[in-house]
Amino acid sequence: MTVTSRSKRIRVGFLSPSDPLNKSAFSGLPHSTWTALEAEGLDLVDLGGRTLRSENETFSTTENENTWLSLPQQFKSKTRSLRKRILEQKLGIGEYSRTIQHAERIGERTQNEVDEAEVDILFSISVSSMLYRLNTSIPIVYASDTTAALINTSYSKYANRSRQYHRACDDMERDALNRCTIFAPSSNCTAESAKNDYGIDPSRIRVVELGSNVIPDGIEIKADPPNNKSLQLILVAADPIRKRLNLCIDITEILNKDGWKTTLNYIGPHHRRAENHPNVNYCGRLDLNDPVDRRKHIEVLRRSHWMLLPSLAEAFGIAPGEAGHFGRPSVVSDVGGLPTVVQHDKTGVVLPVDAPASKYANAIREYSIDPKRYIAMSHAALERATTVLSWPAWGKRLSSIFTEIVEGEIPGKQSR
Secondary structure (H helix, E strand, O other), rough: OOOHHOOOEEEEEEEEOOOOOOOOHHHHHHHHHHHHHHHHOOOOOOOOHHHHHHHHHHHHHHHHHHHHHOOHHHHHHHHHHHHHHHHHOOOOOOOOHHHHHHHHHHHHHHHHHHOOOOOOOEEEEEEEHHHHHOOOOOOOOEEEEEHHHHHHHOHHHHHOOOHHHHHHHHHHHHHHHHHHHEEHHHHHHHHHHHHHOOOOOHHOOOOOOOOOOOOOOOOOOOOOOOOOOEEEEEEOOOOOOOHHHHHHHHHHHHHHHHOEEEEEEEEEOOOHHHOOOOOEEEEOOOOOHHHHHHHHHHHHHHOOOEEEEEOOOOOOOOOHHHOOOOOOOOOEEOOOHHHHHHOOOOEEEEOOOOOOOHHHHHHHHHOOOHHHHHHHHHHHHHHHHHHOHHHHHHHHHHHHHHHHHHHOOOOOOOOO
């Protein structure tokens, strides 16, 4: 049942880490979810964007205070700040309390906005700190592509932080998850973490896959199978180390040595090996807010045959879903949300994270050599993308959850 059948629209308080009208902020996730929910006829109220923007302004003001000091004073101040960061981040001294205090400041401002809002549901996207110690009887739906336990062990940027930082993140995550009526993770991996790492009742978990940001926009989709005269691969990698660009180039070299004329189309930041490699088409960074860059991204997806994403870590993995909208299957590693996005042997291939380049090359060759097999996988990838891995599909499923809560089909959970 959708909300459009109700005489009164469901009013949703939208808690996000950034302005939901900003297409670029926070990987575009707040904007995409806001737009998807709005399309379902929900009455949305922006609460959290103002909260975190206000908090960020506070920190910016503090940092800019140094500009009013003399040069010697600025040097001493920056030295003290550097020493403090080293003690906190490397040794962990004081980092637990600092992290919790930061969350408490955000939580207090969220509380003030929630107290003033007249809404039926509170929806929070990806940031547990906004729900930390939030005291309300309003049902909460929290959606995220990961948990603190997952990101702090799989992403090196966070894994290298102190134990105090990790403990603070776990405490905030546990508190937020326990305040939710429904937790809507984007993958089975995140759902398992909520259950196993934080003890969340499985009955309060609904896996809702994220949508795709790059779609065909009306162009005709053809499942043209590759052949040994033309095999086009694509890697979209804002982080070429974590997404293993070098491994993708190795895969491309193996296929070329085996007689398959292969090109790797790479979208991402500068990379010396990629830019100088004869079998790599370096497309550079593409800004999806720029119409020219978006068209270029669409064209690269349209002409490619396989999406590669052999990541060392991946919270969800939107890129294979986007490839699916063009009828392109993917070959990915079995980390994070990727096995949820890509159905092994149906919409693509999922390989162990430690699989060598030769395994990837063999999988691509095996499916590419048989046109009927490739076309069947292409059609399956397109169907899953349009019915599951799209923002309209995500919006309908979240809208249905909201309706169930409001109509009493899902028992509410009183925040403590």
